[in-house]
Amino acid sequence: MSHIAIYPGSFDPITLGHLDIIQRSLELVDELIIAVGVNPSKTSFFSIDERTEMVRESVAALPSDKREAVRVEAFDGLLVHFAQQKKAQTIIRGLRAVSDFEYEFQMAAMNRKLHASLETLFLMASDHTQFIASRYVKEIARMQGDVSQFVTPAVQARIQGKLQEESVA
Ligand code: ADP
Numbered sequence: 001m002s003h004i005a006i007y008p009g010s011f012d013p014i015t016l017g018h019l020d021i022i023q024r025s026l027e028l029v030d031e032l033i034i035a036v037g038v039n040p041s042k043t044s045f046f047s048i049d050e051r052t053e054m055v056r057e058s059v060a061a062l063p064s065d066k067r068e069a070v071r072v073e074a075f076d077g078l079l080v081h082f083a084q085q086k087k088a089q090t091i092i093r094g095l096r097a098v099s100d101f102e103y104e105f106q107m108a109a110m111n112r113k114l115h116a117s118l119e120t121l122f123l124m125a126s127d128h129t130q131f132i133a134s135r136y137v138k139e140i141a142r143m144q145g146d147v148s149q150f151v152t153p154a155v156q157a158r159i160q161g162k163l164q165e166e167s168v169a
Contacts (some may be wrong), residue, residue, distance in 0.1 A: 006083055010051070012045055015134055017125060030069065035073055053155070057154050095124050
Protein backbone atom coordinates (compact mmCIF):
# COMPACT_ATOMS: atom_id res chain seq x y z
CA MET A 1 0.00 0.00 0.00
CA SER A 2 1.47 3.36 -0.89
CA HIS A 3 1.99 5.85 1.87
CA ILE A 4 0.01 9.00 1.18
CA ALA A 5 0.58 12.04 3.37
CA ILE A 6 -0.97 15.47 3.49
CA TYR A 7 0.99 18.59 4.35
CA PRO A 8 -1.65 21.19 5.19
CA GLY A 9 -1.02 24.86 5.79
CA SER A 10 -1.86 28.43 4.94
CA PHE A 11 1.33 28.93 2.87
CA ASP A 12 0.74 32.69 2.93
CA PRO A 13 3.22 32.68 1.22
CA ILE A 14 5.24 29.47 0.90
CA THR A 15 8.74 29.97 2.39
CA LEU A 16 12.04 28.10 2.24
CA GLY A 17 11.01 26.63 5.62
CA HIS A 18 7.93 25.01 4.06
CA LEU A 19 10.02 23.81 1.12
CA ASP A 20 12.48 22.18 3.48
CA ILE A 21 9.63 20.25 5.15
CA ILE A 22 8.27 19.27 1.71
CA GLN A 23 11.62 17.93 0.52
CA ARG A 24 12.28 16.01 3.70
CA SER A 25 8.76 14.53 3.71
CA LEU A 26 9.36 13.21 0.23
CA GLU A 27 12.09 10.97 1.63
CA LEU A 28 9.48 9.36 3.88
CA VAL A 29 6.29 8.96 1.87
CA ASP A 30 5.26 7.80 -1.59
CA GLU A 31 2.86 10.61 -2.30
CA LEU A 32 2.58 14.05 -0.75
CA ILE A 33 -0.52 16.18 -1.10
CA ILE A 34 0.13 19.78 -0.18
CA ALA A 35 -3.22 21.11 0.99
CA VAL A 36 -3.47 24.87 0.83
CA GLY A 37 -6.18 25.79 3.24
CA VAL A 38 -8.03 28.47 5.03
CA ASN A 39 -6.99 29.03 8.64
CA PRO A 40 -10.01 30.67 10.28
CA SER A 41 -7.82 32.34 12.88
CA LYS A 42 -5.59 34.08 10.32
CA THR A 43 -6.43 36.77 7.77
CA SER A 44 -4.57 35.95 4.62
CA PHE A 45 -2.48 38.37 2.57
CA PHE A 46 -2.67 36.32 -0.63
CA SER A 47 -5.89 34.76 -1.94
CA ILE A 48 -6.28 31.01 -1.85
CA ASP A 49 -5.66 30.89 -5.62
CA GLU A 50 -2.48 32.94 -5.34
CA ARG A 51 -1.19 30.83 -2.45
CA THR A 52 -1.92 27.61 -4.34
CA GLU A 53 -0.22 28.91 -7.49
CA MET A 54 2.91 29.89 -5.57
CA VAL A 55 3.10 26.41 -4.01
CA ARG A 56 2.67 24.85 -7.49
CA GLU A 57 5.42 27.04 -8.94
CA SER A 58 7.77 26.16 -6.08
CA VAL A 59 7.09 22.45 -6.42
CA ALA A 60 7.70 22.66 -10.17
CA ALA A 61 11.30 23.63 -9.36
CA LEU A 62 11.98 20.36 -7.49
CA PRO A 63 13.92 17.55 -9.21
CA SER A 64 11.57 15.56 -11.46
CA ASP A 65 11.56 12.36 -9.39
CA LYS A 66 10.41 14.41 -6.38
CA ARG A 67 7.96 16.57 -8.29
CA GLU A 68 6.09 13.54 -9.56
CA ALA A 69 5.25 12.48 -6.02
CA VAL A 70 3.63 15.80 -5.14
CA ARG A 71 0.13 17.14 -5.71
CA VAL A 72 -0.99 20.60 -4.71
CA GLU A 73 -4.64 21.18 -3.88
CA ALA A 74 -6.65 23.98 -2.35
CA PHE A 75 -9.09 22.84 0.28
CA ASP A 76 -11.51 24.19 2.80
CA GLY A 77 -13.38 22.30 5.41
CA LEU A 78 -12.17 19.82 7.92
CA LEU A 79 -8.70 18.37 7.43
CA VAL A 80 -9.72 14.90 8.61
CA HIS A 81 -12.45 14.74 5.96
CA PHE A 82 -10.01 15.81 3.29
CA ALA A 83 -7.55 13.15 4.50
CA GLN A 84 -10.24 10.46 4.35
CA GLN A 85 -11.27 11.52 0.88
CA LYS A 86 -7.65 11.32 -0.29
CA LYS A 87 -7.01 8.01 1.51
CA ALA A 88 -4.10 9.61 3.35
CA GLN A 89 -2.67 7.87 6.39
CA THR A 90 -0.50 10.72 7.65
CA ILE A 91 -0.57 14.44 8.28
CA ILE A 92 2.79 16.20 8.09
CA ARG A 93 3.48 19.31 10.13
CA GLY A 94 6.66 21.25 10.78
CA LEU A 95 7.78 22.20 14.27
CA ARG A 96 9.83 25.26 14.89
CA ALA A 97 10.75 26.46 18.38
CA VAL A 98 8.62 25.99 21.46
CA SER A 99 6.01 28.46 20.23
CA ASP A 100 4.60 26.02 17.65
CA PHE A 101 4.27 23.20 20.12
CA GLU A 102 1.11 24.03 22.05
CA TYR A 103 -0.98 24.72 18.97
CA GLU A 104 0.38 21.77 17.01
CA PHE A 105 -0.03 19.38 19.93
CA GLN A 106 -3.65 20.38 20.42
CA MET A 107 -4.50 20.18 16.76
CA ALA A 108 -2.91 16.75 16.37
CA ALA A 109 -4.79 15.48 19.42
CA MET A 110 -8.13 16.83 18.19
CA ASN A 111 -7.56 15.38 14.72
CA ARG A 112 -6.77 12.04 16.30
CA LYS A 113 -10.07 12.16 18.21
CA LEU A 114 -11.88 12.84 14.97
CA HIS A 115 -10.04 10.18 12.98
CA ALA A 116 -8.22 7.65 15.14
CA SER A 117 -5.99 6.07 12.51
CA LEU A 118 -4.71 9.34 11.10
CA GLU A 119 -1.21 9.98 12.46
CA THR A 120 0.40 13.41 12.61
CA LEU A 121 4.08 13.28 11.83
CA PHE A 122 6.16 16.24 13.01
CA LEU A 123 9.37 17.15 11.30
CA MET A 124 11.64 19.37 13.31
CA ALA A 125 12.59 22.49 11.39
CA SER A 126 16.11 22.48 9.97
CA ASP A 127 18.71 24.78 11.53
CA HIS A 128 18.95 27.02 8.50
CA THR A 129 15.21 27.59 8.08
CA GLN A 130 13.83 27.28 11.56
CA PHE A 131 13.46 31.02 12.15
CA ILE A 132 11.48 31.58 8.94
CA ALA A 133 7.79 32.40 9.31
CA SER A 134 5.43 33.61 6.56
CA ARG A 135 4.16 36.24 8.96
CA TYR A 136 7.57 37.88 9.43
CA VAL A 137 8.39 37.61 5.74
CA LYS A 138 5.30 39.73 5.05
CA GLU A 139 6.15 42.23 7.78
CA ILE A 140 9.74 42.62 6.61
CA ALA A 141 8.69 43.03 2.96
CA ARG A 142 6.07 45.60 3.92
CA MET A 143 8.83 47.68 5.50
CA GLN A 144 10.99 47.36 2.36
CA GLY A 145 13.31 44.79 3.94
CA ASP A 146 15.10 42.12 1.90
CA VAL A 147 13.35 38.75 2.11
CA SER A 148 15.52 36.93 -0.44
CA GLN A 149 16.94 34.56 2.20
CA PHE A 150 13.49 33.39 3.21
CA VAL A 151 11.50 32.80 0.01
CA THR A 152 12.14 31.88 -3.63
CA PRO A 153 12.75 34.71 -6.12
CA ALA A 154 9.31 34.01 -7.67
CA VAL A 155 7.57 34.40 -4.32
CA GLN A 156 9.58 37.53 -3.59
CA ALA A 157 8.36 39.03 -6.87
CA ARG A 158 4.76 38.12 -5.99
CA ILE A 159 5.07 39.85 -2.62
CA GLN A 160 6.40 42.99 -4.28
CA GLY A 161 3.56 42.90 -6.80
CA LYS A 162 0.96 42.49 -4.09
CA LEU A 163 2.37 45.35 -2.03
CA GLN A 164 2.34 47.57 -5.11
CA GLU A 165 -1.28 46.63 -5.78
CA GLU A 166 -2.10 47.58 -2.20
CA SER A 167 -0.34 50.90 -2.44
CA VAL A 168 -2.27 51.97 -5.56
CA ALA A 169 -5.62 50.71 -4.24
P1 ADP B 1 -1.01 27.02 9.41
O1 ADP B 1 -1.84 28.25 9.30
O2 ADP B 1 -1.77 25.77 9.16
O3 ADP B 1 -0.16 26.95 10.67
P2 ADP B 1 1.47 27.62 7.95
O4 ADP B 1 1.62 27.83 6.48
O5 ADP B 1 1.78 28.77 8.85
O6 ADP B 1 0.00 27.10 8.15
O7 ADP B 1 2.35 26.39 8.41
C1 ADP B 1 2.14 25.10 7.89
C2 ADP B 1 3.04 24.13 8.62
O8 ADP B 1 4.39 24.38 8.27
C3 ADP B 1 2.97 24.22 10.14
O9 ADP B 1 3.11 22.94 10.70
C4 ADP B 1 4.15 25.08 10.49
O10 ADP B 1 4.61 24.83 11.81
C5 ADP B 1 5.14 24.60 9.44
N1 ADP B 1 6.18 25.60 9.18
C6 ADP B 1 6.03 26.89 8.83
N2 ADP B 1 7.23 27.50 8.69
C7 ADP B 1 8.17 26.55 8.96
C8 ADP B 1 9.61 26.53 9.01
N3 ADP B 1 10.32 27.63 8.78
N4 ADP B 1 10.21 25.38 9.32
C9 ADP B 1 9.50 24.27 9.59
N5 ADP B 1 8.14 24.20 9.57
C10 ADP B 1 7.49 25.33 9.26
